[in-house]
Amino acid sequence: MSKVDPLIARHIPADADFPSEGYRVANWIENFCYLTGSFAGQRFKLLDWQRELLVDAYRLEQDAFGAWKRKHRMAVVCIARKNGKSTIAAAIMLYHLIADRADAQRQIIAAANDRNQARMVFDAAKQMVNASPKLSAVCEVQRDIIRYKDSTYRVVSADAGRQQGLNPSAVSLDEYAFSKNADLFDALTLGSAARNQPMTWVVSTAGPDPDGPFAALCETGERVNSGELVDPTLFYRSWGPRLGDTVDHLDPEVWKACNPSFEILNEEDFRAASQRSTEASFRIYRLSQFVRGASTWLPHGLWDSLAREDTLKPGEAVVCGFDGSWKGDSTALVACRIEDLRVFVIGHWEAPADDVHWRVPMADVRAALNEALTTYRVMNLVADPYRWEETLDNLEAEGFPIESFPTNSLKRMIPATQSVYDACRDGRLSHDGNPALARHIGNAVLREDKNGARVTKEYAASRRKIDLAIAMILAVHGAVMWREDNGAFTDAPILATWEEDGQVFAYGGSAEFFDDL
Template sequence: MTTIDKVIAKHIPQDAPFPSEGYRVARWIEEFCYLTGSFAGRRFRLLPWQRELLVDAYRLEQDAFGRWRRKHRMVVVCIARKNGKSTLAAAIMLYHLIADRADSQRQVIAAANDRNQARMVFDAAKQMVTASPKLSAVCDVQRDVIRYKDSTYRVVSAEAGRQQGLNPSAVSLDEYAFSKNADLFDALTLGSAARNQPMTLVVSTAGPDPDGPFAQLCETGERVNSGELDDPTLFYRSWGPRLGDTVDHLDPDVWKACNPSFEILNEDDFRAAAQRSTEASFRIYRLSQFVRGASTWLPHGLWDSLAREDALSPGEAVVCGFDGSWKGDSTALVACRLSDLRVFVLGHWEAPPDDAHWRVPMGDVRHALHDALKTYRVMNLVADPYRWEETLDNLEADGFPVEAFPTNSLKRMIPATQSVYDAARDGRLTHDGNPALARHVGNAVLREDKNGARVTKEYAASRRKIDLAIAMILAVHGAVMWREDNGDFVGTAILATFEDDEGIHIMGGEPGMFDDY
C-alpha cells in the first residue's frame, strides 16, 4: 500500500464524496495548531467553510499509473477580511512544513507584495508553533525562518529582491490583489516545477484593480468553475460578488453571504463600518468585491442632494481651500462656512477644452485671493503650495493665516478625503449648487491601495478636471479641524472678532439675539 493509500484508508470517511488529503490536513491542524490574536491559546477548531475548503482544495485523483496525487496545484481563495484567512493560511503552511508526505526536504514560503504583509502569515505560524508544546518541541523558531529537520519555512516579498532561485514545495501568497504585477507570483510558481506535488495557496481580499493580476487569476478561476476553461490544476473559491454584480452593500443578508465566518463576527461592527467607510472601501474589504479604481468617489445622487440655495455674506467666518495650477489645468478657490459647513465657490479658472496655449491668469487669481481674505473672516487658507509658493508666502507675510497642504501627501489627503466623505454622508456638509463644482466632484474617482483611499483623476492625462473637488476637500477638512480645535459653530452667530498676539478670537451668540437693537 502506498503512502497516499494509507492516508486515504486512515483519514478519509467511508461516506466521503471523493478521496481528499484535506481530511488529513484538517485533522492535523486541529490536533497540533492553536489560534492567535483574540483567541490566542485556544485549539484551532475549523469552521465548516474552512473544513469544506480543505477537502475540496486537496482532492486526490489517480494518475495514469494508478498513483494518488493532488488534483490541484494552485488554490486561489478570494475572501473578505476578518474571516481568519491569514490564520488558516499559516496553519496550512505548517502542515506542509511538518506533515506533507509528498516531499521530504521541504521549502515553504510566506510571500506577499511587501515584507510587512508577508510577515503577517509567517508571524501567525510562529505563534502557533510557540503555543503548541508538540510543535515547539520539534521546530526551531528564528526571526525569519522556522526549521523542521531539513525543511524550512521563510518569508519572501517582492520588494526584497530575493524571490529568484527558490524551489518551494508550498507557498502562501497573501493579499495578491494589491500587487501591481505578476513578477513575484511567476517567480514562485515557476520555481516549484521540480517539486513532486507543489502547492500554491493564494489568499486575498478583492482589490481596487479589476484588471490587475489577482483579478485576472480570479477571472480564470471563474471560467474554470463554469467549465469554459479546462485546467484541473487550478482550484478557485470566492464568496464575494462577481465583477459587475449589483448587490446592496448595506444589506445584512449580503454581509452574511459574502463572509463565511459571519456567525462569529460582529454585525454591529459591519453596520458601523458601512456608515464610516466609503462605499468602495466597504465593498472591497468587507464584501471582497472588485471595485474599479475609476469608481466615483461619492454614491450616486449624494452630492446633488446636498445642494442648498444660499449666499455667503461679507464678514462670515470661513476656511478657504485653494488648488492652483499654471497651464492646461484649472485653479480653484472654495470657501467653507464654519457655522454650518456649507461650501461656496469663490473662484474658478479652467482651461478651455481646445486651447493648448491657455495659461492661468495669475493676476486674476491673486486678486481673488486678496478679495476673499478681505471680504470674509478667513480663519485659515488651506492651499496646495505647488507653483504658488511665492504668492502664499507673501500672503502669510501680510498676516493672513495660510496653511500649506501638499495634495500629493498621502498621509494628509487620505484622512482629509475620509473626513469630507463622512461629512457628506452624514448630511453635515452642504453646498451652493455650483455646477462646475458638481462636475469636478463627479469627475473625482476613488483610488484604493494599502495606504488607504483618496480622490484623484481616473488617469493622469485625463481632461476631466477635479481641482474644485480638491479645493473643496481642503476647505471642508480645514473647517472640520478648525471647529474641533476652537469649538463647534452650529447655532452660533459671529458677533465680533479681534486679534491679538495669541491669534484670532471670535465672539459668538445665538442667531437673532440682537435683532431688537
C-alpha cells in the first residue's frame, strides 16, 4: 500500500478519522495568508467550521492502483453572505497556485457570472499576496493576473463571452446562484478533464431561482449526502434551510444555525436587517435559503392589518399613481393622502374573466383622471406612460403636475418597491380597505435577482392582475418623495374652489391651469 505524500502526511493528526490534504491546506493558509477588509493586516486564523470544511472537502482515498488522491473534484458550498466566503475562496485558490503538488504548471481561475463579482475573490487574493512578505516575494501581481513561476491565477466571467480553451487546475466560481445558465460552469469543469487532480469550488449564497443551475447542483449535493445518488467526486455543504423548510426568519437561533460565522457577526445587524429588508431578501442573503421568485410580496396578514375606515375628501392634498392598459388587462388610479400616507382607490377598470375582447374604456379613464385632478389637490400624478402618452401630455399641457414613471425601469421600481414595503412594515401606510386593491396586492409576487427586488406577476401571461398594486406603489412612493422634498407636510394653497350639485370642489395644482380662465 502506497503512502500519502509525506508533505501532506506530516500535517495529518494521528487521531484523524481519515487522511485529508485539508490539514495541509489549513496550515498553509494560516501560515501565509492575511485577512482583508475590516481585519486587514491580521493573520488568517481559520474558524472551526472553515477548518472542518477544508478537511472534509480534501479527503484522500486510494485509487485502483493504490495511489492516494483527492476523493472530491468539486466542492459546492451554499452559505449566507457575511460569512467570509470570498476570503476563504481566495485563500484556497492561492494554495492551489503556490503549494498544490498535484500539478507542476497550474492554471487557477476566479470566475463568476459577471466580471465585477468575479473580481471580488481575485482582488481578495491580490490583497493577501500584497499583505504577506513571503507571498509577495515569490508572486508577481498584475491587474488581472497573479504569477507564481510558470503558474497563473486570473479572472474570467460569463459576460465576457464563452470561455473556451481553458485548462484550469483549480477554480473558484462565485455566486453561481445568479447565473441564468450553466455555460460558464460547463466550460470550466469540462476544460479541466486533462488535469491530474483538478479542484473546483462553487461557493454561493442561495438565490431567488430554485429551478436554476446552482439550485440543481445543490439538490444533487443533497441527494449525494443522503445516499440517494452515488458521486464520490462531489462534496456538498450547506447551512441554510432546504427548499420548502419552514423556519422563523426572525428567530436568532435560526440566524445562528444558518450562519457558521455567527460568533463573530453582529446580532444587532441581523435584527435590523430583518426589519428593513423584505422577508424574501433576508431569507436569501442572511439564511441562504432558496426562495421562489413567486414569493408573496408582503408578509401574510400585513396588508389587512393596515385597513382603516375613511374617505378621501375633496380638496385634500394627494399624490396619484396611474397604471394604464388598453385591452385584456386592468387600469388603475390610486391616491395617497400626503398628510398620513393613507391610500384610496379612485378608479379601476378591469377585464372580465370571460371577455377576451374587452377593451379599456379610455374615455371613462380620461374623465376620471380629469375629475381626480380637479377634485383633489393633486401635488403630482405619477404615471406609467405606456400607451397613455398622449393623454398624459395633454394633461401636462393643461398645467397639471405629471411625472412619467416607466414601471419597466428597474432603477426606479426597485427603490419604489422598497420604500412602500418599509412604509407598510413600519405602519406608516394605511388604506381604505378596497377589496380589489387587496386582491391585486395578494396577486403581486416578489422577483429577486442581483439588481434587487420588485413586484411583478407570477408569470407574464398570468391573468391575476396587479395593476392596482403598481399604481399604489407609484402613489405612495411619490407621496414619500414629496414629503422629503418639501419637509414637514404643510397645506399647499388652494387655487380655486367651486360648487357643483351641492358639492364643494377645490383645486391646488398648477396655477398655469387658470391662465386662460
